[in-house]
């Protein structure tokens with residue numbers, strides 16, 4: 372009889388403990404879900420529910436290979452945008468509970484919504500699945516994607532016939548491109564390598580492997596010092612043009628109320644990075660120092676005319692003086708827009 376009581380008591384205690392662990396994790400989960408939409412800013416304290424704090428001997432947050440016991444949004448550990456973390460809660464009885472969460476860190480200032488007017492329209496070859504797009508003088512340099520159709524080309528704005536073009540092998544899917552001095556650099560999607568061409572005739576000079584951190588190649592631009600590449604995440608990578616396999620630094624991108632990822636075609640202009648967002652009619656203007664989105668262009672009225680499915684999306688940004696040129700994958704038009 373006595374044994375039965377002991378067993379029953381133990382089972383009951385275990386059950387209580389399990390229930391309280393479950394409650395604790397539920398509390399933490401509700402809090403994390405609420406904070407995911409609200410987001411944090413750098414320097415904010417992470418104020419976990421008091422029920423969690425009361426039960427905890429210590430709490431740490433781990434991020435893959437990094438771990439901190441400071442409950443503060445410290446830029447040493449967190450990046451702008453979404454951060455996949457695990458909360459590790461050591462209870463007073465020594466038991467350790469874990470819970471995964473997404474912590475969003477947002478930009479301090481709201482994005483400015485920029486108005487624009489269409490100044491002029493130019494033809495764009497609707498066969499071109501545009502992945503890289505830049506204007507120099509009156510010449511468009513364009514990288515065209517799709518297997519079996521990938522190439523780099525140049526043509527005069529207002530025409531669609533290339534004055535030079537170089538095809539890639541059939542297995543290559545071309546991505547972003549940019550001009551650096553007398554060369555053109557071009558990324559590939561999943562081959563983890565890029566090409567360098569002679570700008571004058573687009574003759575291939577050499578290839579280079581990506582730095583390991585880049586999963587794929589998406590967009591590419593040049594700020595006068597570094598190549599800036601996107602890989603479909605929230606990150607932009609600054610590469611040394613003399614050795615593009617070397618990453619100098621990277622930034623993560625976010626706005627004031629939302630994280631952005633799938634950053635695609637890029638353009639550097641007057642101290643800011645402009646980025647298309649894959650499958651969105653939005654162009655972001657990004658501070659290259661910290662990744663904060665300072666302004667946003669909503670091109671949905673233009674994109675609606677051309678986007679019928681998932682592929683034919685806005686993806687070309689160039690500048691003609693201070694006017695922006697925009698086009699998209701398989702669009703038949705390049706738009707010159709004056710922005711405020």
Ligand SMILES: [Ca+2]
Nearest residue numbers: 504637638688
């Ligand atoms: Ca561009």
